[in-house]
Amino acid sequence: MATLRITLRAGERIFVNGAVMRVDRKTHLEFMNDVTFLLESHVMQAEDATTPLRQLYFIIQLMLIDPAGAAEARxxxxxxxxxxxxxxxxxxxxxxxxxxxxxxxxxxxxEGLKRLRSLLPMEEVVLAGEWTFPTDIKTPARPAVAAGAR
Structure with missing residues (x-):
């Protein structure tokens, strides 16, 4: 496995294998093996999980932040x-x-959280009622089906 290097700013938190760590000055962390972590900037607070996709995000986040409760969150x-x-x-x-x-x-x-974050702007549009079904889509002709073939 390749070494993973992360830079944290002073006062920033990181969640590593269920532990919350805060750094007092700019620092660099190198993870030399597999680790479960989540950066503070990617953490969603429970009160912000107000839409269906945000709620799904929060559930996945629980798997990362609380490994002991990951099975229940899964x-x-x-x-x-x-x-x-x-x-x-x-x-x-x-x-x-x-x-x-x-x-x-x-x-x-x-990576699931990252993909889900990319869907949040689309969800906002849908929930705001601004999304409409495209009308220029042509439905392909269905092939004829032979009934009662002998």
Whole structure:
């Protein structure tokens, strides 16, 4: 595995394997092996999880911040995402959610959060009612189906 180097500013926090660390001055951390971490700038507060995708983000975040409760959060994730796939009609959002599901199931939670963050602006548009179904899409002709062939 390659070494991962992270730079933190004075007063910034990082969540590492469930522990919260705050640095008092600018510092660099090098992770020499696999580690579960989340930067403070990527942490969503519970009161900010006000939309369906933000709630899903919060659940994945729990897996990273609290490894001891990760199994419970994973169960919650597995119960939550099918409803989101059914609720959204936007192909982009549905595809993005499926990407997130695939990443989480491969235990790539940090990348799942990153992908989910990219969907949040689209969700805002949909929830604001500004998204409309494109009218210039042509439905392909369905092939004829032979019924009662002998």
């Amino acid at each position: 169960t919650m994730f597995d119960r939550t995402y099918p409803g989101l796939l059914a609720a959204f009609t936007s192909a982009e959002i549905r595809s993005g959610i499926q990407d997130v599901v695939d990443l989480v199931h491969r235990e790539r939670n940090f």
